[in-house]
Amino acid sequence: MLRNPARTSGLYIGTVPEQAAATRPGTTITVDHALDVLPDVSRHLTVTELAEHVDDMAARLYAAGVRASDHVAIYKNNNFDIYILASAASRLGAVPVMLSPALDGVSATALLGRLDTPHLLTDDTKLDGVLDAAEVAAVTRGVISASPAREGVVSLHDLAGSPRREPVLLDADQPALMTHTSGTTGLPKLVIHSARSLYGRFRPQRRLARLIKSGETAAIHLSYVHSRMYLGMAVLLRKGMHVVVMNxxxxxxxxxxxxxxxxxxxxxxxxxxxxxxxxxxxxxxxxxxxxxxxxxxxxxxxxxxxxxxxxxxxxxxxxxxxxxxxxxxxxxxxxxxxxxxxxxxxxxxxxxxxxxxxxxxxxxxxxxxxxxxxxxxxxxxxxxxxxxxxxxxxxxxxxxxxxxxxxxxxxxxxxxxxxxxxxxxxVIPGIHSTLEVEDAVLQRLEELAELVLVPGPNQEPLPVVCTRHGEPLDEARWAQAVADLPRMAAPIQIPLADLPRTATMKVQRIKLAADLRAQLEQAS
Known part of the structure; x- marks a missing residue:
């Protein structure tokens, strides 16, 4: 019998669905999109079916050559199947390395090169887009695809029916999952989590969940490559809450x-x-x-x-x-x-x-x-x-x-x-807190969808504003809203979609500031 994550010193994400299915088999998971790696699967799953898909994908990954302690870098189109594939790799005792779909190909390849000749688990979106085949081949031991077969790539679609494997639970202090930092300050760092450290995160989240009634439906929109997704699912599935996953x-x-x-x-x-x-x-x-x-x-x-x-x-x-x-x-x-x-x-x-x-x-x-x-x-x-x-x-x-x-x-x-x-x-000279200024202005101007204060070309406070529906900023209302705040440069308005963001939707302030400085210098 698999160990219960609530009764051990380690949380093993590869066995979470199976554990939940053993105690709460009627729990349902609904996704708002089709799964790339399982395109024919219903968007409405029971936790028992979810556990079956994780077990199936673990078998296919084993057939593709993945073994315990291997690095499996997952870099593919944004989809809930990222959760299934990471759980499947973990079930084999491998270390899922979660790379955000939003990463550019150069950054993703650089992170692959930092790893120990990983397996790359990807899809046609990345292979036909931002990845360079030769560069990827030089830093990986092979490419596994969630898409249909193509030359030089092992397709998980072709490995259906592979023999099932028993879960491998490594020592609680060994690497169990890698995620990367938000990337707000350059090339992300690869953060190593162990089963023990994941359990340390599970505890406060489980405590919070006790305040929530089990019968509630939970709608979640979280980054599939962030550790929060795996801890959140562990808490919700164990509690037996019906989960709606949003893309x-x-x-x-x-x-x-x-x-x-x-x-x-x-x-x-x-x-x-x-x-x-x-x-x-x-x-x-x-x-x-x-x-x-x-x-x-x-x-x-x-x-x-x-x-x-x-x-x-x-x-x-x-x-x-x-x-x-x-x-x-x-x-x-x-x-x-x-x-x-x-x-x-x-x-x-x-x-x-x-x-x-x-x-x-x-x-x-x-x-x-x-x-x-x-x-x-x-x-x-x-x-x-x-x-x-x-x-x-x-x-x-x-x-x-x-x-x-x-x-x-x-x-x-x-x-x-x-x-x-x-x-x-x-921190910007002359501004006590950029976040405090942003809070104040957003509270006063409901038409703003976002405000980000960054340093301008001369380190002056430069407000970047986005209105809710793209309408022009009312300059008189802006002047009134900032009259009692520290002196700032004239605001620059851009579309909300143009803000550079991380996988968790944080604005990449350093990149935004650098891009704006380059534009302003070019214009002058």
């Missing part, structure tokens, strides 16, 4: 979907929630049955929480805001209701998870950390990753015994609440 985040289609499935729990990235704000007044009332909203990865604007909570008809609807990092998982959090969301301080990230996570503030300039002199935020958690692959010294530079310095700066309030002001690399 399409276009507001009109989200409204149609939610009007049909009426989710009680919704989790996505902060920027996706911002994009969906306009649905708060939609006549289909897509959020009317939502009791629980959950946002991770980044701080969320208070106005977004307020509008979404007011769009729910449920008594005591709650918005959970969780602060975490790729290297550590969830760290602090707090909840908001209709009574206090509109008064929320957008820089407030809440409190550590009792008995699980801790944080401390370390001086940056010799001054005691405060709002005026924010300190480095360091955290301690059993969910901390075990390293950066191929960059041991780089990881060690951020580790101080049990403490991890993630690059954010902030301060602690009198009641112990953690406030984040900026990432250290995003």
């Amino acid at each position: 399409d985040t276009e507001p009109e289609r989200v409204a149609d979907l939610f009007a049909r499935v009426r989710p009680g729990f919704v989790e996505t990235h902060p920027n996706s929630f911002m994009e969906w704000e306009e649905l708060a007044s939609d006549p289909r009332r897509p959020f009317s049955n939502v009791k629980y909203f959950s946002s991770t990865f980044d701080a969320i604007h208070p106005g977004t929480m307020d509008r979404l909570l007011k769009a729910s008809d449920r008594d005591n609807a709650v918005f959970f805001q969780i602060y975490g990092q790729s290297e550590c998982g969830p760290l602090t959090g707090r909840s908001y209701t209709r009574k206090n969301a509109h008064k929320a301080d957008g820089r407030c990230l809440g409190f550590p998870m009792p008995g699980i996570t801790r944080y401390r503030l370390v001086p940056r300039n010799g001054q005691r950390p405060s709002r005026e002199h924010p300190g480095y935020i360091e955290v301690s958690t059993p969910g901390r990753a075990i390293g950066y692959y191929g960059e041991k010294e780089r990881f060690a530079q951020q580790a101080f015994g049990p403490w991890w310095r993630g690059g954010d700066v902030g301060f602690r309030t009198k009641v112990g609440c953690l406030h984040l002001l900026d990432r250290e690399v995003d």
Whole structure:
């Protein structure tokens, strides 16, 4: 019998569906798109069927040559089958290495070269697009495709019916999964997770899930290459919640979907929630049955929480805001209701998870950390990753015994609440907190879908704005909204779709600033 992830010191993602099927076989999973690797499979699955597909794909991967401890880099079109394929590789004791579909081919190939001659699991979208066959061949031991057969590639479609394999559970401290950092500061780092560190992330998420009724339908839009997806599925499937997995985040289609499935729990990235704000007044009332909203990865604007909570008809609807990092998982959090969301301080990230996570503030300039002199935020958690692959010294530079310095700066309030002001690399001279300025303006100008403050050519604060429907920015309203804020350059307006983003929808601020500087210099 497989070990229960809630009763061991390790969480093995390859056995999660099978464990869930043993205790909650009627749990359903609905996806809003066809699976690339299993195109004929229904979009409505039971967890038993999901476990069967993971077992099947593990057998096919074994037949393709994948063995325990091998690196299996997954770089393909964005699709829920990424979750199935990663779970299948894990079931064999291999190490899934999750590369975002949004990565360019040069970056993806560079990361492949950093690994130990990995198997590359990809598809025609990448092979016919951004990947160079010769360069890939030089850094991998072979290419496995989720698409139909082609020359020089092993197709999983041709390996249907391969003999099934028993799951391989390696030592809890060995590498079990690799994801990459958000890529907001250059070539991503490959973060190594062990089964033990994954279990350390599972614990606080399981605790939060106890507040949610099992009968609720959970609608999730999460990056398939982020560890949050695997922990989220472990919690939801174990709890027996019906899960709706979303690929399409276009507001009109989200409204149609939610009007049909009426989710009680919704989790996505902060920027996706911002994009969906306009649905708060939609006549289909897509959020009317939502009791629980959950946002991770980044701080969320208070106005977004307020509008979404007011769009729910449920008594005591709650918005959970969780602060975490790729290297550590969830760290602090707090909840908001209709009574206090509109008064929320957008820089407030809440409190550590009792008995699980801790944080401390370390001086940056010799001054005691405060709002005026924010300190480095360091955290301690059993969910901390075990390293950066191929960059041991780089990881060690951020580790101080049990403490991890993630690059954010902030301060602690009198009641112990953690406030984040900026990432250290995003600090702009003359601006106390770029995030604080963005919160204030977004609260005042509802027509804005996004505002990002970056350093201009001369390090001046340069606002980049996106309106909800592409309408021109009203300059008079802008001037009024920023009159009491630090002096900034004239705003630059671009379409929302043109913002460079990571797999978790974070804006790549450094890339955005560099692109704008290049454009401005060229224009002059």
